[in-house]
Amino acid sequence: MAAFVWLTVITALRILGRNRLRAGLTMLGIVIGVAAVIAMVSIGEGAKRAVQKQIATMGTNVIIIWPGATTVSGVRGSQGGAVTLTVSDALDLKKKIPLLSDTGWAKRDVMQIVNGNRNWNGTINGVSPSYLTIRDWSFSSGGPFTQADLDSAARVALIGQTVAENLFEPGEEPVGAIIRIKNVPFRVIGVLSPKGQSAQGSDQDDVIFIPFTTAERKVFGTPFLGSVGAVFASTDRTDDLPEAVEQIREVIRARHRLQGEQADDFTIRTQVDIGKVQEGTSQTLTMMLFAIASVSLLVGGIGIMNILLVSVTERTREIGVRMAVGAKRRHIVMQFLIEAVTLSVFGGALGIILGVMGAKLTTVIAGWPTIISSNVIIIAFFFSLVVGLFFGLYPANKAARLNPIDALRYE
């Protein structure tokens, strides 16, 4: 049997080799289908991985609470417009919810920063020291400010990579330098390690951190002391996030004296929620591309079936001779199935090569990250094999059901 299969493969290859153009055109559908699947999935995976990386830059197991929209006489303001969320909310959350490993808070504004004759418009963040640990900020030089700096409203600043590049000469050491924010002098005590783009596409390194107290008393001029732009919290385990969110909601509702039916005056999001939205987008994209590629594979399969039907008709006499000299039905079925599978697997292999090249080219030309997983290659190969088997079955059976006498007499 093994000898039979092997010889049939050789025969199939020779028959296909005879009609190279025809075989090539027949395979084209499979080639394009498989190449499309590989390239698309690689691009989709690359995009997904990039998003995951960006999400990870937020910190680990982060929960963000924003003040909700204000409603004044039925007119709703923008989200975050209210001043309802406060430092004491953040402190109380930490005290009342043991699940939370830490809470921090922040308030931001865009302002001009000056160093000597250079200036830059950057986002000034007044934050608690805990914020820096929750968001996983690390330092390329210098270090963070402390609780003491917060308590004394010290004029110290941490600057992001983008800000450092714009305010200082290359090679100039920012740590120790004095910069001015709204004419208030600050000593730079740390430069942050770069984080790159956020999941939303903004530059996360275009930031300056100063102690929250300093910001509200000396820079922003806040009318309501203690009101924050956002409260940040984190848990030790990702699985605790949903439970922590529920508890935070209860605590804040109680603190804000919200009754039964009243809507929350704040919004809670976790890192997982944000990740899901992003991943959902790339997932949809991948699925769509996959659907298109599948249609292409289907068309390729029909092409193979079509050519095999032609081949069965052309080779009716040959089939008759084979039957006369003792080929059983299964031999004939096998022969045409092997021809179909040879076509589709050959096409699949070509498609894999083209798809991988396409994905690499996309990275080189468009700069999109691509990830070629061995899984998708194996699946694509398997799929092309199945396409060959499936679409070869009908022509093969048609050939095997020929009556040897009629087949021998066929002109």
Add this chain to the structure above:
Amino acid sequence: MTSLIECQDIWKIYRVGDVEVQALRGLSLTIEQGEFVAIMGSSGSGKSTLMNILGCLDQPTKGRYQLNGIEVGQLRPDQLAEIRNQRIGFVFQSFNLIPRTSALENAQLPLFYRGLSLKEQRAQAAEAIRRVGLTGWEHHFPTQLSGGQQQRVAIARALVTSPSLLLADEPTGNLDTQSSQEIMAILEGLNREGITVILVTHEVDVAAYASREIIIKDGQVLSDRATEPRPQSVGV
């Protein structure tokens, strides 16, 4: 010992649309091992139908056909294929070689379905090619061979399985006189080696090689007689 071929009251009835065609009507025939039989008859006499049944390509509607004591009428298609592979060699008028496939591989074809190793297949096919006198032409394609050579390849293909029965359907129908004589000489030689040869022809000269002549008419045996072989008179 049983006869090689034993047909008893064989009927073959086709339906073509609403019309019933009786191709064979109660034909009975016995052929012994080692005979050289010519079956003759005009077209429409039923001789092709008889050949198909004798060759196990077709089965009778009614009646018994035993080949080597095996009742063929009851067999399934795959069992028929097996019998054709083991016991019968076919030679056709139009050669029926597989195009763009070498002489050796054409001769090899029946062994292909026997599950022999490639080496054995090659060796046996080469031997069959030698027996028909085509050594040196193994790797030529059918289109590179003359009609006579092509028919010799076909005979090699029929021989390669060492069949007990060789069925030749108008083997010289597409050949010139010279080639016809060569082919008939080969068949005669094979018969002398013990292979039963059944020849269907309408050429008297070709039939003259046989030692028995059966004439079919209207689906029945019209005459069945022994003849004196006279090979030298062929091709006048």
